[in-house]
Amino acid sequence: MSDQHPPIDLRKDGDQNPHRRSTTPHPAGYGTTSAGPANALAVVALCLGLAAFLLNWLPFLGLLLGAAGVAVSVVALRRAGRLGRKGMSIAAVVLSGVGTLGALVSTAVWVAVGPQVTDAFRDGFRDGFNSTAPSRAQPVTPGDDAGAASGSSSGAVVLVVGEDIQPGVHTAPPGEYGLCSWSRLSAAPADPAFPDSDLELSSAAAIDGPAVVEVLATDYGLRSSGCGDWSPVDTTKTSPVQSIGPGQHLVGVEVEPGLWQATGPTGECAWMTSSTTTQEDEYTGIQTGVAAAVVDLQPTDEVFSTYGCGEWTKVPQPLTMQPAPADGVVLTGDNLVGRTIAPGTYVSTASEGDIGCYWQKFSDARMQDHTVNGLHKGQHVVEVEATDVVFASSEDCGGWVPADTTPDLENTIGDGDWLVGIDIAPGTYTSNGDAPSDGSCRGEAFSDATHRYESVTGQGHDMESFTVEPGDHLMTLDGCGTYTRTA
Structure with a gap:
């Protein structure tokens, strides 16, 4: 191609041009963020997500904050790129999603019950107390009745280690609202509903599925909100399954290491892994997908958490192509080359949104080494090579058909x-x-x-x-x- 001006090598533009095609690999998970509009937008999204997460018990207001957080974080994700510099945006998606779910439930309960539950909502829908929990103004001490290993499916309790819960790995089903959150505490909180973050050793949440955590003898207690009863897990007994749903799962006990794929989710699908059962470390991987998602669980992974992805199934080895969709359209999301997409040249069926379709090719199933990507409006034409392992694309691509x-x-x-x-x-x-x-x-x-x-x-x-x-x-x-x- 020639033009009337001296050619400009766009690869020298650096990250100032959000539309350029990069050949520089970006690490998966919580990568670093660079200065610029994408990072600023991610900060706004994270603030909205935190507000939605903390205030989801407020009817209507929590819903508005959650919806705004999801919208802004998705835009920030797309501008930051699918794997590079997107850790803050991903955190915003997770917080906003949890906040939106909680706000939906609290709003529905408010509409249905009205003034009868005013006091309960004032104390917080998601982090409120049940009738057996101490007063919000009363500190929790080892002598208090914290529910005796009950997760308090409708409120928040603190289970004291050695009295209410023993050291070890425990699991709990979701409570009546489908959301179970927990945090390991280093000391007794003055307010179990809103403990000081300095007391939290680690924390997580499970949506529509079981929660898993290891409680240490040195922990003061386990704060449990919206969870069913906590039960100890014998990690020496393995019961591997071939399919799992949402929630937190123990790798090597319930879930075998290897390739797993989720197909058919609607909307955002998020997953994450942790290398310890106490989950004090940062998540080592988190991705979003639309119609398909892929994860390569390693023997060093201990906990696999997922929501919004539907059912995950273990991918048999060696890879074999699945039957092609009836309409011939390869779905967006993460596609395993040789299983859900065959090598060849493909054309996107759409390119919507503010910045258009975004795609990436990876040389590993962990999706830490991307070889090339593309981002622009209009149709995309991409050759998927036999040496590619994963071909991933955003929702705005619509789908992919052979050229x-x-x-x-x-x-x-x-x-x-x-x-x-x-x-x-x-x-x-x-x-x-x-x-x-x-x-x-x-x-x-x-x-x-x-x-x-x-x-x-x-x-x-x-x-x-x-x-x-x-x-x-x-x-x-x-x-x-x-x-x-x-x-």
Whole structure:
């Protein structure tokens, strides 16, 4: 590809251009965030998520905060990239999601019961007390009746280690509202509903599934809110299963290490792993998917937590292709190459949203090493290679279908990927003068559809015109308006 201006290597733009294609791997999980609009948006999303999480017991207000947190965090996620620099945005998604769920329940209860539960909601829907719990103003001491290993399915209690609960690994089912949250405490809190964060050794929540935690002899107690009764787990007895649902699961006891895949969730799917049963460490992996998700559990993982993903099934080895969908559309989310997507060239069925479709290819199932990605509006054309392990894409991609090799040439083109000889013919294309004035237009030509660095044959920025050479295979335009073939 050639143009009337000196070509600009967009790879030298750094992270200032959110639309560039990066070939630099980003670590999974809570990666570092860089300064800029995406990070600022992530901070706003995290603040909203924290507010929604803490105030979800307030009818209507908690719902508004949760919805706003989810919306802003999703935008922040998309701007930050799917795996790079997105830890704060992912935390915001989790907090906002939990807050929204709690607010939905509290709002529904308020509408149904009204003034009869005013006092209960004032003390907090999610972190309130049941009738056997101490007063909010009364400190919890070892002599208090903390429920004797009862998780307090409708409120919050503190189970004192050595009296109400013994050291070891314990599990509890969700309570009547489907949400179980716990925190290990180093000392007695003045208020079990809102303990000082300095007292929390670790904490987590399980939605619509069991919760798991190891209580140490050195812990003061276990704060339990919305959970069923806690029962000890004999971790020496393994009962591996082939499918699991939402909640927290012990790796090596209930869940075997290896590849697992969830298909069919609607909306956001989140999972995370922890390398200790006390869960004091940061989660080592967290992903979001739309219609499919993949996780590669390692022998070093101890706890696998998931919600919004539907049912997870263990992937048999060696990989074999599953039957193709009836409509032929490969779903968005995480797709295992050789199982849910075959090697080949694919075209996205949509490119919606503020920034368009986003996709990534990975060389490992842990999704810590991405080889190449793409982000722009318009259709995307991607060659999935046999050496790829996971092909992941955002909801805005719509879906993926095999590329049609029947020529259907366009004379006027805009943003998107265009196959030379199929979508467009070689020649010179001239701008119609409708490019945005922000100078964000970029164009790239490739010798194939892998989008790898070494396949780039030409680049340009803010082109008045460009030439597609006969040897080019793919042309990409992003933020450029429209061009018409003039020669």
